[in-house]
Amino acid sequence: MILTTDQLSKVYRSGEHALTVLDQVSIQVPASATAAIVGPSGSGKTTLLGLCAGLDRASSGEVVLDGQKLSTMNEDERAGLRARSVGFIFQNFQLMPTLTALENVLVPGEIQGRPCSHTIRRAEELLGRVGLDKRIHHYPSQLSGGEQQRVAIARAFIHQPKILFADEPTGNLDEEASELVENMLFELNRESGTALVLVTHDLELARKASITFHLKGGKRIDSNQAPKHRDV
Ligand code: ADP
Ligand code: MG
Numbered sequence: 095m096i097l098t099t100d101q102l103s104k105v106y107r108s109g110e111h112a113l114t115v116l117d118q119v120s121i122q123v124p125a126s127a128t129a130a131i132v133g134p135s136g137s138g139k140t141t142l143l144g145l146c147a148g149l150d151r152a153s154s155g156e157v158v159l160d161g162q163k164l165s166t167m168n169e170d171e172r173a174g175l176r177a178r179s180v181g182f183i184f185q186n187f188q189l190m191p192t193l194t195a196l197e198n199v200l201v202p203g204e205i206q207g208r209p210c211s212h213t214i215r216r217a218e219e220l221l222g223r224v225g226l227d228k229r230i231h232h233y234p235s236q237l238s239g240g241e242q243q244r245v246a247i248a249r250a251f252i253h254q255p256k257i258l259f260a261d262e263p264t265g266n267l268d269e270e271a272s273e274l275v276e277n278m279l280f281e282l283n284r285e286s287g288t289a290l291v292l293v294t295h296d297l298e299l300a301r302k303a304s305i306t307f308h309l310k311g312g313k314r315i316d317s318n319q320a321p322k323h324r325d326v
Contacts, residue, residue, distance in 0.1 A: 095123060095124055095125070095158070096123055096124065096125040096126075096127075096159070096160060096256055096257050097121070097122070097123040097157070097158070097159055097160075097257060097289070097291065098120075098123075098156075098157070098158040099119060099120055099121050099122075099142075099145070099146060099155065099156065099157050099158075100120050100155055100156045100158075101118045101119075101154070101155040101156070102116060102118070102119045102142070102145060102152050102154075102155035102156070102157060103117055103118055103119070103152060103153050103154045103155050104116040104138070104141050104145060104150075104152055104153050104312075105153040114312055115138050115312050116138045116141050116142055116145070116152075116312045117311070117312040117313045118155065118313070119142060119155075119309070119312075119313065119314050120314070121142075121307050121314070123257070123289055123291060123305065124289070125256070125287070126283070126287040126289055127289050127290075127304055127305060128280065128283055128289070128292075128302070128303040128304050128305070129289075129290070129291045129292070129303055129304070129305040129306070130292055130293075130294055130299065130300035130301075130302075130303035130305070130306045130307070131291065131292070131293045131294075131306075131307045131309060132293075132294060132295060132297065132300045132306060132307070132308055132309070133295070133308055133309035133310055133315075134295070134310065137309040137310050137311060137312065138309050138311075138312040139261075139293040139309055140261055140293065141312075142309065143259050143261050145157055145164075146159065146259065146291065147159075147176065147180055147182055147259045148164050148167075148175060148176055148180070149176075149182075151164075152164075152165065159175065159179070159180070159257070160175065160178075160179045160256055160257070162175055177202070177253065178253070179255055179256045179257060180255050180256075180257055180258075180259065181249075181251060181253065181255035181257070181259070181288070182250060182258070182259050182261075183243070183246050183247060183250050183258065183259070183260040183261070183263045184246070184261055184263075185261055185262040185263065185265040185266055186266060187234070187239070187242040187243050187245070187246045187266075188246065189234040189242055189245055189246060189249075190234075191233065191234050192233075193233070193234075194230065194231045194232060194233055195221060195226060195229055195231070195232055195233075195234075195237065195245045195248075196214075196217055196218065196221065196230040196231060198234070198245055198246075198249055199217040199220060199221060199245060199248045199249045199252055200213065200214065200217050200252070201249065202249060202252055202253055203217075203252055203253070213252070216252065217248065217252060220248035220251055220252060221245070221248050223248070223282075224244035224245075224247055224248050224278055225244065225274075226241060226245065226248070229241060238271065239266055239267050239268075239271060240267050240268075240270075240271025240272075240274055240275060243263060243264075243266075243267060243271070243275050244274070244275060246263075247263075247275070247278055247279065251286070251288070254286065254288070255288055256288060256289065257288065257289040257290075257291065258279070258282075258283075258288050258289070258290050258291070259291050259292075260279060260290065260291070260292040260293065261292075261293045262293050262294055262295070263275060263276075263279065263292060263294075264276060264294070264296065264299065265294075272296075272299075276299055276302065279292065280302060290303070
């Protein structure tokens, strides 16, 4: 398993009130698998993804990501694990507006200093791979939503992550751009073996994943179903 959660819960407290937004959720994602997290708005999907990626801390329960128990790690250790093993894609792309497409893709690598020529070549290849070879020096404002999300995909893959989390990656895109972005995510999964965990309320998209987790009111409402085969 690249990712396991065991009885994972998140409770927000304000004064005397406690709001349980994630209630003892256990999921398992095998290496190189594709998993969809589905459920109505407010059901805890983004919360679950944030906990799994080590962006947020659980109230109780455990996340084991790439063999490491997140509850035993401090902030620096979790940041290190994220940099080594994890990619993340958001609904609103989250590109840096003052950087070109190429520079955005290089951002994760620049934490360790100036990118070497090998990394720059890899960034250019990835941008070509997502169909943006003619747009590498464009700024986000000069790109369509779908193109911006493809830059975000290239950025997420620059470190060859073992697992990629995507929170409604097509939520802000029209149908045609959505399809391109979806296909790219699944293609890159097949080519690179990066496990894909994506949040969506698009059931059509969820069907493309080999595993589906259904959330409602912070709880998993499906049983521990066996992974079904992907229709190709
Ligand atoms: P989803 O992504 O499925 O729409 P979320 O995980 O974003 O759901 O939110 C689940 C619930 O947790 C919602 O009711 C939301 O209002 C609540 N919530 C999220 N973040 C916080 C927070 N920082 N403080 C209090 N409640 C929160
Ligand atoms: Mg959400």
